[in-house]
Amino acid sequence: xxxxxxxxxxxxxxxxxxxxxxxxxVLSPVLIVGMIALVVYxxxxxxxxxxxxxxxxxxxxxDYHFQSSVQENYVEFKDIKLQTALDSVNQLGFYGLLYxxxxxxxxxxxDQITFYTKVxxxxxxxxxxxxxxQHRIRDEKLKELEISPxxxxxxxxxxxxxxxxxxxxxxxxxISEIKAIIGGGFGYLIMMFIIIYGAFVMRSVIEEKTSxxxxxxxxxxxxxxxxxxxxxxxxxxGITQFVxxxxxxxxxxxxxxxxxxxxxxxxxxxxxxxxxxxxxxEASASKDTLQLYINELVQIPWVTLVVSFILYFSLxxxxxxxxxxxxxxAVDNETDTQQFVFPVITPLMLAIYVGxxxxxxxxxxxxxxxxxxxxxxxxxxxxxxxxxxIGDGGVPWWQLITSIVIxxxxxxxxxWLAAKIYRVGILMYGKKPSYKELYKWLRY
Amino acid sequence: MPNLxxxxxxxxxxxxxxxxxxxxxxxxxxxxxxxxxxxGAGKTTLIRIINQITYPDSGRVIFDNAPLNQKHIQxxxxxxxxxxxxxxxxxxxxxxxxxxxxxMSKAQAKEKLHYWFDRLDIGHWWDKKIQELSKGMAQKIQFxxxxxxxPELLIFDEPFSGFDPINANLIKDEILRLNQQGTTIIFxxxxxxxxxxxxxxxxxxxxxxxxxxxxxxDIKRSFKSGTYEIGIHCENQSExxxxxxxxxxxxxxxxxxxxxxxxxxxxLNDKDxxxxxxxxxxxxxxxxxxxxxxxxxNEIFIEFVKDNVNG
Numbered sequence: 001x002x003x004x005x006x007x008x009x010x011x012x013x014x015x016x017x018x019x020x021x022x023x024x025x026v027l028s029p030v031l032i033v034g035m036i037a038l039v040v041y042x043x044x045x046x047x048x049x050x051x052x053x054x055x056x057x058x059x060x061x062x063d064y065h066f067q068s069s070v071q072e073n074y075v076e077f078k079d080i081k082l083q084t085a086l087d088s089v090n091q092l093g094f095y096g097l098l099y100x101x102x103x104x105x106x107x108x109x110x111d112q113i114t115f116y117t118k119v120x121x122x123x124x125x126x127x128x129x130x131x132x133x134q135h136r137i138r139d140e141k142l143k144e145l146e147i148s149p150x151x152x153x154x155x156x157x158x159x160x161x162x163x164x165x166x167x168x169x170x171x172x173x174x175i176s177e178i179k180a181i182i183g184g185g186f187g188y189l190i191m192m193f194i195i196i197y198g199a200f201v202m203r204s205v206i207e208e209k210t211s212x213x214x215x216x217x218x219x220x221x222x223x224x225x226x227x228x229x230x231x232x233x234x235x236x237x238g239i240t241q242f243v244x245x246x247x248x249x250x251x252x253x254x255x256x257x258x259x260x261x262x263x264x265x266x267x268x269x270x271x272x273x274x275x276x277x278x279x280x281x282e283a284s285a286s287k288d289t290l291q292l293y294i295n296e297l298v299q300i301p302w303v304t305l306v307v308s309f310i311l312y313f314s315l316x317x318x319x320x321x322x323x324x325x326x327x328x329x330a331v332d333n334e335t336d337t338q339q340f341v342f343p344v345i346t347p348l349m350l351a352i353y354v355g356x357x358x359x360x361x362x363x364x365x366x367x368x369x370x371x372x373x374x375x376x377x378x379x380x381x382x383x384x385x386x387x388x389x390i391g392d393g394g395v396p397w398w399q400l401i402t403s404i405v406i407x408x409x410x411x412x413x414x415x416w417l418a419a420k421i422y423r424v425g426i427l428m429y430g431k432k433p434s435y436k437e438l439y440k441w442l443r444y
Numbered sequence: 445m446p447n448l449x450x451x452x453x454x455x456x457x458x459x460x461x462x463x464x465x466x467x468x469x470x471x472x473x474x475x476x477x478x479x480x481x482x483x484g485a486g487k488t489t490l491i492r493i494i495n496q497i498t499y500p501d502s503g504r505v506i507f508d509n510a511p512l513n514q515k516h517i518q519x520x521x522x523x524x525x526x527x528x529x530x531x532x533x534x535x536x537x538x539x540x541x542x543x544x545x546x547x548m549s550k551a552q553a554k555e556k557l558h559y560w561f562d563r564l565d566i567g568h569w570w571d572k573k574i575q576e577l578s579k580g581m582a583q584k585i586q587f588x589x590x591x592x593x594x595p596e597l598l599i600f601d602e603p604f605s606g607f608d609p610i611n612a613n614l615i616k617d618e619i620l621r622l623n624q625q626g627t628t629i630i631f632x633x634x635x636x637x638x639x640x641x642x643x644x645x646x647x648x649x650x651x652x653x654x655x656x657x658x659x660x661x662d663i664k665r666s667f668k669s670g671t672y673e674i675g676i677h678c679e680n681q682s683e684x685x686x687x688x689x690x691x692x693x694x695x696x697x698x699x700x701x702x703x704x705x706x707x708x709x710x711x712l713n714d715k716d717x718x719x720x721x722x723x724x725x726x727x728x729x730x731x732x733x734x735x736x737x738x739x740x741x742n743e744i745f746i747e748f749v750k751d752n753v754n755g
Contacts (some may be wrong), residue, residue, distance in 0.1 A: 003544075212526045213527070216527055219496075427497070
């Protein structure tokens with residue numbers, strides 16, 4: 001036990017003191033937050049550059065319809081010829097000229113509306129321009145049909161289904177998406193952690209092999225102790241890194257938000273939010289609905305979720321990282337690892353895809369159940385199902401227990417097999433590893 | 445002398461390959477034991493079994509009158525042939541870690557390390573990383589780490605590889621000093637002259653079988669054939685050779701004479717003693733060289749391994 005602690009300590013320190021690890025730990029949140037800041041900043045710089053657009057409206061259908069906004073300035077030309085307008089637009093360096101010809105009916109006019117510009121306009125700008133014109137045409141036609149704007153508002157009645165479960169609890173719309181995101185987040189975290197730190201374990205095993213220290217060490221400790229110490233030490237380093245990331249990303253985003261808060265406001269105003277959408281937002285912001293959401297969020301079984309996360313995370317990580325350790329032991333250098341690593345990552349990827357496609361759609365369907373029982377995918381898929389709770393309407397107890405039992409049995413089996421391959425592999429040099437060879441090692 | 449280590453009928457196979465076949469050895473306390481054999485003979489497997497890195501399929505190993513167990517790990521120091529250290533770890537830290545893995549306390553390890561580092565004059569390397577050191581320097585650290593916990597049994601597999609002659613000598617002296625202090629040493633090497641120089645006992649392993657073992661002097665004695673190499677000055681050399689050939693079997697000597705003396709190899713008959721030969725020679729001319737031909741370990745090794753392959 002003392003020796004195991006020694007190994008864990010060394011592996012942890014070796015990892016944490018590693019320069020690239022430090023750089024990655026410190027720099028990642030800075031980079032990510034910095035990147036977001038940069039994007040926001042660039043967007044701001046971009047929008048600062050106001051476009052000036054001339055409007056030559058011969059029809060007078062669009063009088064005072066084009067109001068200048070943060071991004072665009074509209075200048076109305078009156079009583080000049082198209083050619084003259086074009087010339088002056090060109091001379092003044094305007095972005096473009098919107099030409100609306102004369103006509104008696106709006107349909108005739110609409111057909112002829114042309115935008116003259118030097119460069120091909122951006123998609124965003126074009127669609128917003130189109131939308132403005134479309135609105136105007138719509139209003140004009142409504143007038144023709146003698147429908148009042150009030151009437152339209154009445155027509156736009158939204159319908160929302162009330163969802164109530166059998167025990168009479170009201171469901172809020174969108175809550176299952178929120179639950180899916182929470183479950184997906186846990187599952188994704190498990191996958192990322194396994195892929196990143198499993199590879200660390202593998203590299204560390206290869207390093208011991210290539211530096212030839214391995215035989216010195218296993219004359220003092222059992223190979224299994226070394227393997228376990230390495231896995232635990234590396235994962236502790238990983239958890240340290242994750243915690244630093246989360247804390248610093250949180251702090252940095254807070255700092256960034258307080259600096260950029262105003263800009264976010266501007267972006268919101270700019271966004272073309274249709275009336276309907278605003279109404280829904282207002283509706284959902286109403287006190288009752290908010291209360292419902294909070295109720296739902298509180299009712300997510302957080303304790304179960306966290307406990308199962310710890311359980312699934314530990315077991316899943318131990319299974320995969322011991323496979324990674326065995327791979328590291330089987331090869332002489334990192335380039336040989338590809339053929340073994342790919343089949344290891346496949347079930348993880350599968351779990352994520354199946355989770356996002358099938359589990360969100362039908363958390364208790366046969367595919368979701370199957371994958372949450374299969375031990376190589378269950379840590380991820382089960383975590384995605386669990387926000388729905390256990391028992392009524394959620395994951396049945398028997399499934400959760402079966403899944404954990406299968407996972408534990410697999411854990412014992414895989415660690416046992418991996419330890420066997422590891423024990424033989426670390427002392428093998430110059431052998432091109434193949435699955436056949438590995439199978440042979442199992443029987444040594 | 446009591447035995448520190450007894451290997452009893454140990455066999456080990458990997459799949460279809462037999463690495464050790466019913467090998468038995470006795471290693472007396474305080475001896476320097478040479479474990480010899482060509483590449484792939486099974487020496488490393490045997491050493492790994494003694495170190496409990498692998499376990500025998502059958503047979504057993506007795507250490508200090510008790511079956512080998514985990515407790516004995518700290519009574520053994522092992523310098524493997526395939527050796528190295530963590531490249532990016534500092535010397536002192538690394539040595540402390542490895543010593544603690546052998547069961548020493550940190551304080552104890554520190555004290556001993558300072559003793560050894562001072563002794564080998566490498567104290568200023570403490571905070572250097574292994575990758576900053578030369579191979580020979582790293583080997584010195586490796587040696588210190590192996591002997592640091594003062595084990596009863598030290599196993600050296602090619603200990604001198606990677607050392608220049610001066611440092612090799614230094615390490616050899618340290619090994620001898622440890623032996624004088626009572627440490628039993630197993631020595632596996634292909635450098636036969638160091639076996640000759642250091643070992644009291646040897647065992648020869650070839651193709652998974654032990655084919656020879658015993659005290660070095662006994663083995664050598666059993667291999668000598670009563671042959672003497674002589675150098676003699678006389679007027680008529682060919683006449684001398686004829687005369688000698690009548691009484692003994694004569695072949696050309698293998699040493700080079702510097703001063704024109706005849707160099708010959710003479711094999712005694714069973715009834716003659718070396719004195720008879722010497723008497724006879726002095727009557728023929730002036731003897732400048734008279735030495736019994738004793739086979740070197742190298743010769744024994746080559747002869748045995750070759751026979752074994754042919755047979």
